[in-house]
Amino acid sequence: MSVAIVYSEKYLEHVPGPGHPERPDRLKAIVEGLKRAGLWHAPDVEIFEPNPAIREEIELAHDPEYITLFEKLSAMERPIDADTPVHKNTLELAMLASGGAIMAGRLVVSGDVRSAFALVRPPGHHASRSEGGGFCYFNNAAVMIKYVKKEFNIRRVFILDIDAHHGNGTQDIFYDDPTVLYMSIHQHPSTLYPGTGFVSEIGSGEGKGYNVNVPVGPGSDDADYEGIMREIFLPLSEQFRPELFVVSVGFDAHIDDPLTSLQLSTSAYGRLADFVIQQAERMCESRVIFLLEGGYDLNALSGGVLNIMKVMRGERFSPTTEPKHPEVIDEVKLALSDKWKL
Numbered sequence: 157m158s159v160a161i162v163y164s165e166k167y168l169e170h171v172p173g174p175g176h177p178e179r180p181d182r183l184k185a186i187v188e189g190l191k192r193a194g195l196w197h198a199p200d201v202e203i204f205e206p207n208p209a210i211r212e213e214i215e216l217a218h219d220p221e222y223i224t225l226f227e228k229l230s231a232m233e234r235p236i237d238a239d240t241p242v243h244k245n246t247l248e249l250a251m252l253a254s255g256g257a258i259m260a261g262r263l264v265v266s267g268d269v270r271s272a273f274a275l276v277r278p279p280g281h282h283a284s285r286s287e288g289g290g291f292c293y294f295n296n297a298a299v300m301i302k303y304v305k306k307e308f309n310i311r312r313v314f315i316l317d318i319d320a321h322h323g324n325g326t327q328d329i330f331y332d333d334p335t336v337l338y339m340s341i342h343q344h345p346s347t348l349y350p351g352t353g354f355v356s357e358i359g360s361g362e363g364k365g366y367n368v369n370v371p372v373g374p375g376s377d378d379a380d381y382e383g384i385m386r387e388i389f390l391p392l393s394e395q396f397r398p399e400l401f402v403v404s405v406g407f408d409a410h411i412d413d414p415l416t417s418l419q420l421s422t423s424a425y426g427r428l429a430d431f432v433i434q435q436a437e438r439m440c441e442s443r444v445i446f447l448l449e450g451g452y453d454l455n456a457l458s459g460g461v462l463n464i465m466k467v468m469r470g471e472r473f474s475p476t477t478e479p480k481h482p483e484v485i486d487e488v489k490l491a492l493s494d495k496w497k498l
């Protein structure tokens with residue numbers, strides 16, 4: 157079975173403004189890297205062109221009032237915040253990004269492909285139910301997950317968010333939902349936007365214990381992530397038994413990223429994908445959807461996506477380092493000890 161890339165040239169038309177890091181060159185670098193490596197036209201890789209999501213699909217994850225506000229901001233070209241400008245075409249392109257995520261979800265869940273990478277812009281994980289921000293307008297991952305749960309009767313979804321920033325929007329949307337487990341590894345909120353994602357934020361109501369934040373200090377590297385994946389991701393996913401894995405992939409935890417202070421190597425992205433794909437093979441017929449979030453160094457983006465695609469096609473990435481045991485692992489185990497045996 158082949159793997160899918162979901163991509164539209166129209167994603168290049170999203171231009172937040174001069175000097176903005178979330179720029180079209182990001183996707184150009186990724187696509188050129190895949191073409192250079194021969195993966196874009198490989199026999200087992202299929203490229204799919206998405207349609208925009210429709211309003212009812214966006215409403216699965218967002219308040220109608222927020223969508224209406226966004227429509228008004230689009231007409232007036234008024235920004236959501238200083239980092240998140242709105243132009244005439246922004247609404248349409250944000251709907252196309254969510255549509256790309258939905259398409260990746262449909263392809264994987266219906267069994268047409270083994271796994272999919274949605275190469276979409278604008279990104280989504282900072283968009284909450286009622287608010288955009290941090291370069292994000294609609295939460296592509298959340299819209300897609302709500303969609304596949306409704307249309308395909310998928311019961312349990314595991315989200316792994318490896319963007320350097322905490323996915324405050326995704327956390328917000330699923331905070332009280334025990335059917336969607338959100339796990340995020342991110343640079344510590346006291347040192348980076350958006351300032352959320354503490355270990356103590358573990359979910360509420362029925363969703364208590366289904367929100368797992370693993371904040372890491374500046375300078376954290378491959379060995380820290382290796383330890384966290386072994387000691388938290390593996391037992392947590394084992395016990396939750398998801399029917400689908402969704403990975404919010406930001407490449408801004410890379411050592412060369414200009415916005416953050418983490419130190420992942422390019423091969424770490426292959427290794428992280430390897431963890432998820434091996435779990436998915438054992439648990440849920442290999443169903444994994446990778447969604448592009450942030451990442452602002454062009455070489456880190458193209459090299460990181462390439463390594464993830466290699467793993468999607470069956471290559472394995474062994475650890476290149478002994479795992480470390482950052483203190484946060486014990487904090488997370490303690491905070492979740494009522495719910496999980498980690």
Ligand SMILES: [Zn+2]
Nearest residue numbers: 319321406450
């Ligand atoms: Zn980010």
